[in-house]
Structures are given as structure tokens and as C-alpha cells.
Amino acid sequence: MTEQAADGRPKLEGSRSLEVVMTSQLAGDNADTEVPVGRVRFMDAQRVNLDGFAREEPSLGLVALHSPDDPEPGLVVSAGRVVELDGVPEVSFDAIDAYIARHGLDLDVSSEAMGLSDVEFARRLVSPDVPRAEIVRLSAGATPAKLARVLALLRPAELVQAMTKMRARRTPSNQAHVTNRLDDPLLLAADCATAAAFGFREIETTVPVLADAPSNAVACLIGAAVGAQGVLMQCSVEEALELELGMRGLTSYAETVSLYGTEQVFVDGDDTPWSKAFLTSAYASRGMKMRVSSGAGAEVLMAGAEGRSMLYLEARCVAIARAIGAQGVQNGGIDGASVAASVPRGLRELMAENLMVMMRNLESCSGNDALMSESDMRRTSRTLPIVLAGSDFMFSGFGSIQRYDNMFGPSNFNAEDIDDFLAMQRDWGIDGGLRTVSAGQIKALRTSAAEACRAVYRHLGLADFTDEHLSRAVDAAGSKDLGETDTLAVVSAAQAIREGGLTVIDVVAALDDNGYEAEAERIMEMTRTRLAGDYLQTSAIFDESLRVLSLITDPNDYAGPGTGYEPSPQRLREIDAIRQERGVEDLRAEQARFATSHLAVAGPAGPGHDPRDVVIGLSPAVGRDVWRCLSGLTVTEALTELLAGLEEEGCVGRLVRFNDTVDLGRIGLAAARLAGSGIGIGLQGKGTALIHRRDLDPLANLELYSVAPSVTRELYRLLGANAARHARGDTPDPARNPYSDEAIEARYHTKVISLMALERAWVKDGASPEELSQEGLR
Amino acid sequence: MTSDPMVQALSGREVGELTLEAVRRGELGLPDLRIHPETLERQAAVAEAHANPQLAENLRRAAELTRISDDEVLAIYSALRPGRSTPQQLAELAAGLAERGLPRCAALLTEAAEVYARRGLCA
Numbered sequence: 001m002t003e004q005a006a007d008g009r010p011k012l013e014g015s016r017s018l019e020v021v022m023t024s025q026l027a028g029d030n031a032d033t034e035v036p037v038g039r040v041r042f043m044d045a046q047r048v049n050l051d052g053f054a055r056e057e058p059s060l061g062l063v064a065l066h067s068p069d070d071p072e073p074g075l076v077v078s079a080g081r082v083v084e085l086d087g088v089p090e091v092s093f094d095a096i097d098a099y100i101a102r103h104g105l106d107l108d109v110s111s112e113a114m115g116l117s118d119v120e121f122a123r124r125l126v127s128p129d130v131p132r133a134e135i136v137r138l139s140a141g142a143t144p145a146k147l148a149r150v151l152a153l154l155r156p157a158e159l160v161q162a163m164t165k166m167r168a169r170r171t172p173s174n175q176a177h178v179t180n181r182l183d184d185p186l187l188l189a190a191d192c193a194t195a196a197a198f199g200f201r202e203i204e205t206t207v208p209v210l211a212d213a214p215s216n217a218v219a220c221l222i223g224a225a226v227g228a229q230g231v232l233m234q235c236s237v238e239e240a241l242e243l244e245l246g247m248r249g250l251t252s253y254a255e256t257v258s259l260y261g262t263e264q265v266f267v268d269g270d271d272t273p274w275s276k277a278f279l280t281s282a283y284a285s286r287g288m289k290m291r292v293s294s295g296a297g298a299e300v301l302m303a304g305a306e307g308r309s310m311l312y313l314e315a316r317c318v319a320i321a322r323a324i325g326a327q328g329v330q331n332g333g334i335d336g337a338s339v340a341a342s343v344p345r346g347l348r349e350l351m352a353e354n355l356m357v358m359m360r361n362l363e364s365c366s367g368n369d370a371l372m373s374e375s376d377m378r379r380t381s382r383t384l385p386i387v388l389a390g391s392d393f394m395f396s397g398f399g400s401i402q403r404y405d406n407m408f409g410p411s412n413f414n415a416e417d418i419d420d421f422l423a424m425q426r427d428w429g430i431d432g433g434l435r436t437v438s439a440g441q442i443k444a445l446r447t448s449a450a451e452a453c454r455a456v457y458r459h460l461g462l463a464d465f466t467d468e469h470l471s472r473a474v475d476a477a478g479s480k481d482l483g484e485t486d487t488l489a490v491v492s493a494a495q496a497i498r499e500g501g502l503t504v505i506d507v508v509a510a511l512d513d514n515g516y517e518a519e520a521e522r523i524m525e526m527t528r529t530r531l532a533g534d535y536l537q538t539s540a541i542f543d544e545s546l547r548v549l550s551l552i553t554d555p556n557d558y559a560g561p562g563t564g565y566e567p568s569p570q571r572l573r574e575i576d577a578i579r580q581e582r583g584v585e586d587l588r589a590e591q592a593r594f595a596t597s598h599l600a601v602a603g604p605a606g607p608g609h610d611p612r613d614v615v616i617g618l619s620p621a622v623g624r625d626v627w628r629c630l631s632g633l634t635v636t637e638a639l640t641e642l643l644a645g646l647e648e649e650g651c652v653g654r655l656v657r658f659n660d661t662v663d664l665g666r667i668g669l670a671a672a673r674l675a676g677s678g679i680g681i682g683l684q685g686k687g688t689a690l691i692h693r694r695d696l697d698p699l700a701n702l703e704l705y706s707v708a709p710s711v712t713r714e715l716y717r718l719l720g721a722n723a724a725r726h727a728r729g730d731t732p733d734p735a736r737n738p739y740s741d742e743a744i745e746a747r748y749h750t751k752v753i754s755l756m757a758l759e760r761a762w763v764k765d766g767a768s769p770e771e772l773s774q775e776g777l778r
Numbered sequence: 779m780t781s782d783p784m785v786q787a788l789s790g791r792e793v794g795e796l797t798l799e800a801v802r803r804g805e806l807g808l809p810d811l812r813i814h815p816e817t818l819e820r821q822a823a824v825a826e827a828h829a830n831p832q833l834a835e836n837l838r839r840a841a842e843l844t845r846i847s848d849d850e851v852l853a854i855y856s857a858l859r860p861g862r863s864t865p866q867q868l869a870e871l872a873a874g875l876a877e878r879g880l881p882r883c884a885a886l887l888t889e890a891a892e893v894y895a896r897r898g899l900c901a
Contacts, residue, residue, distance in 0.1 A: 095899065103832060248808065271859060274858050286812065327833055508798070512798060512802065517798070527811060528793040532793070537833075
């Protein structure tokens, strides 16, 4: 997302019209003054109800896929010249029509493409049997209204299918935002190194203070070079400065070139298709990768949608993007994503925009870069289909820093969500471009990046930073952890960079002089490779060996199951091995850390005869491999409470380990049958506990704690006391399971599986029970 | 597909010579970082062969623009923004570019002048 600084669009003015619609809707609700019942009050309080939902209002452009005022698709060509486009005769062409008519359409295929029925076009788009190249060929001859009509037919699953086939680059990828509230160079460097290590192949920064931009570019360049080879860098600011930073080799791509779907809004944005075409060439002439930026909602926010649907207006933007020769488009709402999301079928529209870019044979940088909902479920629902299908860039800015530090505004996914995203990749076996980085590696890279940045700033006389500042930047989860900083130093460093005409060569020399030869060499190698120009082609990124992956070198060849991109076995291992992954051996080691000399074998276990005798039956690994319950209490702590509870109510407990079963019902029943009172307690090492009686079936019981992770000391004591009451023949108020609203199973099932494996390993058929010592338990 | 050492920077220096050693010797400057028009022409041919004639045209315009200064590039961009230039001014700019061997950029300006006049986008 790059719009705000670049174009300074008059957002406030535009958003008023939207507010009118939203407010009138709320007023309707408020007219019903009766206080709703608790169920409704409870629903009202959920976060999703902070979102705005707009009633469709085509006159304001508040309509996703189709407006009554969208034109009928049509194309009239006479003597090789477009004389009518989507119902508009040449004499009435506005600037957008005129540019598309002259440069945007392949007239050799237009009659074929326009002659296809919408449904037939849509079917070919979705079918794996029709190659991508064929859709690209046909789409080149289709008008904006035609593509909008075709895409409006696709259902969500069909959008996913079509996107899987149509994205230009075979290998999907991802872009990060790296910014902070203070433009702190050391933090930027550390965060860029972190983002690069996580696998982002493009990093976009911007500034809260425009004058800081050159400093941000330098800090990010250094940080990214420390993190990984081949990361493309962008500093999103106004055109002239951005171009200047690129010309000096400090940045390597741009996506600030905004397009709009109506002439009026285009002109309000202070551009025309011709000025944008020129600018596009200007970037290429300085060897910079560039994509344009558009997306639903921009025209609505500017009160300039002219009654057209979001999809139709975006179809015009994408046609212009292709016509001016941009290699790619950032769309999918972008700043207007929440506008699209506020209307029915808005999320379909956002995804259709990305797909349309792919049909026009361009790179898709697929939005997901603006927080479109307060609801975690809605924002996930918005992003997930694109991640499943795979895009050239799934996010045009995943907020790799915390929400509050994102100077573009929070992204739809942020630092808060990186582990969620890594888990989603693993859950679905898809490549979202990210990977796990070990804690040690993150620390080492952040340290190295911050130190290198400090050394360069010092060497070039830009600024100096204290050791305290440096160590805070390395450790910081966000700029709030930096404490008080000297923000004026940043402004003056930026000024020195700009006025001194600093180039990438100066940065390389400074790195080299300060012992960062490898990083200096990395930047030089990338500078050389960029000069070959291969990365100016559609969908180009560098991999970490500086190979260009693009439409040319890595074309998407999806043609149904068994074809197209599949993570390599090595990459799949990387996706699978998230840092939270645990195996049985990890758990065995964790349990071993809690091993003590308690619970030694005291001798064979025999039947008791005292009516106060209650046997506590234990599972086979207790006192051997399993020492700690899921609740975090040690097994001995749980036993101490059980024994104390028994004692309180006048009984005496005995500890017996059963070695022939892991089943708690059978353990409890066997314990009851050994007990003089006929009452037994069963306790598995993981903490599950029950009370059994000798005359019951194995699967029956008197009381049960099945939610082991939530059982407390007090509850174990209560279970012991109740067992004693049963032994006395009383009918106590049963202990109750401590149910909770947490995802107990998600948290603990993997541990349960491992714990049960440890238990099972000690089971021996026919093995006799053993009495265990109670020494040290009271 | 890392850097082909024979590719030249705008300065004429082969990219293989853009080494850390050369940096240490203080030999490198901005023209050594700039892309060469022949490189852009080569990429234009690739784009054309991959079903994107518009990208090819853009890269060819870019090849032309390597020959003019940053300031002039920005000045032409400014002139093309809405309400900045009269049709006459755009036509003169175009003629100047054509004269200096930038025919594609000139054609873009000529076309802009015509449409701007019709759509009220001129100064």
C-alpha cells in the first residue's frame, strides 16, 4: 500500500458520502428503542460489529460486482481503429477510454474474445484444460466491461481455481511492510533483516515524516542485505523523491503509481494515463522495477464512482495498467479494501481484481495490506482464498512489524499474525513465501543489522547511536520499546544523505570499511545483477541465489492436479518445521527435567483389609518417564493433595502403580479391587483422575476429572476427600470438571499423544502392580 | 541467471567490473549504476516474445529516456500532468524530443496533446 504519501488523495472529502449511507443505516437500527435481550446484547458486543456494513447504493458506487449503470460490453473496430468501446463512441471517449482504445487491446483477437459468451469465457478461465496462455490471448482482446462481466460469474471456489492457474509466476511470493513511528534507523535495519530472514522477497518502507525518507532507504537497504540476498526494496514516498532514491541505487522497485477508474478521479489524483505511462517508462529507464496501484473503493471514497460497480471501474484501471506497459498491478482494494468489504460480495470483488490482473498477463501484488475488519475471522476470510490459490505476492505488504508501527496503517496481517500465517502454510501445505527463523538466528541477524547500520551512519558522518540504543533496537518488538530517541538526528541524517548525493556505492564502501565485507559484496552483486534488466520483466523477484524468477524464467504451468507449483521436499520441510513443533522425544526430555527420587518402588502390591484403605492407582510411566501433569503440577503435587484429602476425611491412601494397562478406567477399578474400602482413585501421569468402586464396570466411575490441564491442587484435594466419603458409604456432592472456553484440545492433544506413548512403552502384559513409596509427599 | 559480466552499465563499463575492489579504488559513480539502453531494448524483445507488446513499448520508451537527465525526465512528467501545459507546449516538447532521437516519447506527448485538448486537460 503506497497511496497516502504519493498522491495525497482527499480521503476525508470522499468518505463523507460513505458515512451518509452508513449512518442512515444505523439510525434505522436506533429507531427501535427497546433494549434487546441478552442474547442480542451479547452478539452486539462482538468485534465484528465494530465494522461498517453498507447497504448497496449503486449511485454512490457502493456495489461490488455489477451496477445497473455499468455499460454493456462492446467493441466496434473500423479500419484497425477502435471506434466504440463498451458502448461509448470514439467522439465521446474520455482519457481512459482513449488510452485503452489506442494501446490496450489486441484487435487481432478482439472479435473472437468479445464474441465468446460470458459463461463460456468464464468456464475456460476456470478449466484446467484450457492453458493459461489461451486465457491471456483472449483477455488481451476483451474490453474492461467484458472482463468484469466474466469475472462476476465466478463463485469463490472458482476464483481460487482460476487464480491457481492464472498467476504469472510459478513460485508464489510475499511482500513485507517495514516501518516504525520514529523512522529509527537501527530498528528499521533490524526489522528489515528479520523480514528478509522470514522469507519476504520485497520490503516496502515509508515514513511518517517525509524528510526522513532517504535515511529509511539506507537503513532498510543495509538491514535487508544482512537478512538475505536478493530482497527488493521500496521507499514509498512522493514520485520525485522515490525516483531519486531509485536512481541512486538505494531502492530497487516502486509501486506508488496510482491509477483510477474514472477520468475525474484520475485527474483529481493529478495525473492522466499519459503522465502515468511516461512515469512508468521513467522508472524503467533508471532500471527500477515498477508496478502500478489501483483497487476498489478509491473512486467511491472520492465520491467519483459515477454509478459504476467497483469491479467495472477496476477493470478500467487494469486495462490502463496493461496499456501503459506496466509489468504489474497492486490491487485488491488497497486503501479502499474496507469499502469493498462493506458491501455484499465485496470480498469476491477484491479477489476478482487480482485475477483480472493475471488475465492481462501482469504481475499481481494482491492487496491484503489494509486491515479490513476488526474481526479476526473476517480478515482471515478475506485473505485465505488468495493464500490457498497463491499469487505473485499474496500481500502487497504483510505488516512484518507490529500494527502500531505500520506507517501505511495496519495491514490485514501483521507481526501479531506471523506465527498464525506460518501455521496456516503448514496446515494447508501451501507456500505463502514465509519460513520459520530460530530465536537465535533472529537475535544474531538483528544484532548484525543494527551494528552494521550504526557503523555506516557513523562512518558517513550521518548520526551516531549509543550502545544502549543499539541493544534496545535489537531487542525491540516495536518502536515503543526504544524509549526516548533523538528523532531530529534522523531528519538531519536524511538531509545529509539527500544533499550529499549519497549513493549505494557510498553505503557499500562504508560497510566494507567497517568489516561488513560480505554485506557489501551482497549489495554489489545485486547492483550488478539488476543491470542485466531481467528483473524488469513481469512478476520478477530474485531468489536467494540472485536467480530471477519471473513470467519468463519461472512461468506458471498449472494445468490441474499433479501440475504447477508444488513446494520442493526441502521447502516443504521448511514449511512444516515451525518452531512450536514437538515430538515424543522433546516431551520425554521435558518430563525428565522434573524427575525426582520420589515414588520409588516399595514392594509388590497386595490387597488391603482396612476399611479406611483407599488405593490410588497410577499409570505405568509415573515415577519413570512421566513426572508432570498437563496442568503444570507435578505428579507428586497431585498425589500429595489426593492423600491429604483422603486423610482429612479419615482414610489412608496407598500408592500402587499398575504396569499392564494405560486405561484409566481399568487402573481405577483395579485400584478399587485392591483397596480395603473397595474405593480406588485412578490417576494418569498426565493428570486425568477418577474415583472407582470395585463392583462397577471398568468404564463406569463415581467421579471424573477428564480435563486434566485445568485440574488444580484444590480439585485434587476435593477428589481425595470425596473418595474417602465414598469409602465411608456417604454420597458426596460430586467433584465437577473444570470446563473452560479455551481450545483445550488444540493446546494439549499433541502432548497427550506423546505422554500416552511414554506410558504405553512401559506396559507389559501380565505385569503385577507395585506399591510406591510415599516418602517426601507430605 | 546471476549477472552476465558482459552486460554494460550506462557508463559503458561492463558489469563484471563493478566489484568491491573497484569501489575500494573509488572508481565507481552513478553512471555505473544506470541501466544501458541496449539492455532495455533486449528486455523489450523478450517482453514482446511473451505476449506483452505494451511492456515492450514501455521498455523502448525507457531506453530513449536513458539519454536525458533526471531533472528533464521529471520536468516532462510534470508537463504531462493535467492542467500544466497548453497543447502548443506539449507539441513543442514532443518536437524537441523527436529531434533528439526520442521518437516514442515524442509520440506519447503528441497523442497526449491531442486528447488533452479534447478533454479539457490542458492549461
